[in-house]
Amino acid sequence: MRGKRDDYKLFRTIATRWMDNDVYGHVNNVVYYSFFDTAVNAALIEAGVLDPVASEVIGLVVETGCRYAASLSFPGDVAAGLRVAKIGNSSVRYEVGLFDAKADEAAAEGFFVHVYVDRETRKPTPLPAPLRAFLQGLTAT
Template sequence: MVGQGRGEQIPFRRSEFDVLRTITTRWEDEDVYGHINNVVYYSFFDTAVNGFLIEATGSDIRRLDAVGLVAETQCEFLRELGFPGDVHAGLAITRIGTSSIVYRIGLFQGDSDEPAAIGRFVHVYVDATTRAVTPIPEAIRAAVGPLVVRQASAIGESSAS
């Protein structure tokens, strides 16, 4: 998908994502139709994003004064994922605001450079106690900064703050 930013391209292929996280599939992820059930893709998104944030910040993000709550998710299913086999989740940031981060996530399996799914995952930061919207913690902003690929909303990215 063409967009503005690094290389004039919003990541789509595995090779275009700077960060890839490995997620091991489980027996229970596969449904009666013989593929990973669609709801599990959303779990992969959550696992990839939060695993990255924990590793990149070196802290337990659940204990910060502000926490990221999922405000929106979206998935474009392109092909099946299956068990057994690791899933590789590519992470990029398509928008970072004052209190929200929009992630682009590609799910890959095997050696394919083509994604099985492309997702959108939005974190809105709130005070851990009051749940009032608050600015993104500096530790999180520093961790995701290198993943920002663009700030424009050329392909339907919302302008949530």
């Protein structure tokens, strides 16, 4: 069963680019992961809970996955829906649905698991309170 827009909490529009298409005329599978990364990190930066250059705690990807259901292509806009499936002590499972701009069902659904670590030591560390509060607002219901 494909996810619906209502299943996600926060959306970002991502424009496809000519270079995203492969020889089959659709967005190549590897590009979907870049869309996931953009959706997650842009949300964190815009919420003020991640400074890519200065944050003492950063998220490292330890697991990813994707299910493809329909093609996306250039030219076109993709609506990337974001939600949080699980919050641990130092980890988060983000889920992202990619939708054709006009569709209500996801063309693809994927996930990222971030383990948050100290920037210097790279050792897992508890989620900072502001980050945890932001993530709780994105938790799937």
